Amino acid sequence: MSQRVILTIGTKKGLFVAEAPKARGRFALRGPFGQGVAVNAALVDTRGTPRVLASSCNAFFGMKVLRSTDLGKTFKETKSAPAFPKGDGRALANIWSLEAGAGKTDLWCGVEPAALFRSEDGGDSWEMVPGLSNHEHARKWQPGAGGLCLHTILRDGNRMHLGISTGGHYSSEDGTTFTASNRGIGAGFVPDPFPEFGQCVHKIARHRDAPARLYMQNHGGFPEHPDFGVLRSDDHGRTWRSIAKGLPSDFGFPIVVHPENADTVYVMPLEAPTRTCPGGAPAVWRSENGGDSWKRLARGLPKKASYFTILRDAMTIDEVASPALYFGTTTGQLWIGRDGGEEWSCLFDSLPPIHCVKVAVV
C-alpha cells in the first residue's frame, strides 16, 4: 500500500481522522469516534504496525484511552486508563499527552492533575511514575485556566523533558528522577519573576536530531516582561533565553519545529488579553535561524474578522518532503499550510472546537 498521511483531530466532541495520499491532495474525513467526548491528546504510533491512540475525556464516566489498529477506521477502549493509586487522594481529571516510549509497546501519558504514567503493553495497563507524580513540588503546582496539566513529554533515549502548566519544565536523565529546570523561564503572575518552578509552560518542542536545542512557548503577554513568552535552550533545557523579538506578541500556545531543520521553528502569536489572532488576522510566524528573526506566513489565511484560538497541541507539521503545517482552531477549522506554511488552505471548516492535531506518514 502506498504511503498515506494520517491526521488525528481531537475535538470537544470526539476524535476525527483524516487521511490523504502522500501528495496531500484531498483528505477524507472519518469520525467522530468517542462521540460527544473531549479528546485532548492523540498519538499516531508508527512503531511496527501503526496504531492510533487518543484520550477520551468523558465528563460523566471518567477517562478512557482509545486505540485503533486499522489507521483510525475503528477504535476500542484499552483495558484500562491511567488512574491514581488508592489512597493517593488525587482523581484523574483529563489526559493531556500520549507519547511513544523506548520499547515497541511502551507509552507515556501526561495527565491532569499533573502526573506522569507509563504503560509497557500499549495502553492496557498503566503505572504512575512516582519520581514526577510525587515530586516534592507536585502538591505546590497550581492549575492554569486549562487545568493543572502535564501536556508535553519529549524523549531522547532515557532523557526526558516535561512541560507542566502551571508547574514549569522538568527534565530527567533516566526517566525516573525529575528535576525542575527553569533557569530563564519567567512567570509574570507571581512576585518572583524567575521562580524555581511554577511557570505556566504552554508547549515545548525540539528536533529529534538536535536534542540539546529546545524551544518553548511559555505564558507571555506581560507588558512589563516582553521576553517571557518564546524561549530557546541550547543546553538540554538547563538555561533558557528569549527569542520573542520580532513577533507581534509573545503570547501563544503551540510551538513546532521543522522535521529537517532544527533552526526552523513556528509559532502562532495571539493577543494575550483575548487569546485570539492579533487584529483578527491569523498568521503563523516562522524563524529559520533559531528565533533570531521571524517571518509572517499568512497567504491564504483570513485577513480580518477571525478571532479564534489555537490551543497548545493544535498545530503540527508532517514529515513529507517540503512539509506541511496544520493547525486547528477553537472555531472548528482545520488549516493546512503547504510548503512549510507558505500557502494556506482550509481542509475542514465546520468541525467542533479543535483541541489537538497530530500527523504521521504511514
Next chain:
Amino acid sequence: MAAVTIQIPEALRQYCAGASALPVAASNVRSALEALERHHPSVYRNVCDETGAVRHHLAVFVNLSHVRDRSGLDTALAPGDIVTILTAVSGG
C-alpha cells in the same frame, strides 16, 4: 444487608455484559457501590473516581430520591430498593 438492585445506564451496560440491572446485597449506598467495585470493577470505575467519590456529573437515586436529598452515600437501603445511576443534566 438488604437485597437491592442497581439500575445501570445504557452507556455502562457494555461493561457488565449488557445487564441493565445488577443485584447486590448492601446496607447503604456506599456499601452498594463497594459491592459494585468487588463484582463489577469496570462498571465501578465509570461511576466512582479513584478517591471513591461518585463522579461529578452522575446522579445516584434510591427509588425516586436523589441521595443528596437524603444522607448521601450513607443513605440506608431496605430490601427491594432500587439504586439508579443516571447522567446529570450537564454538558454543552
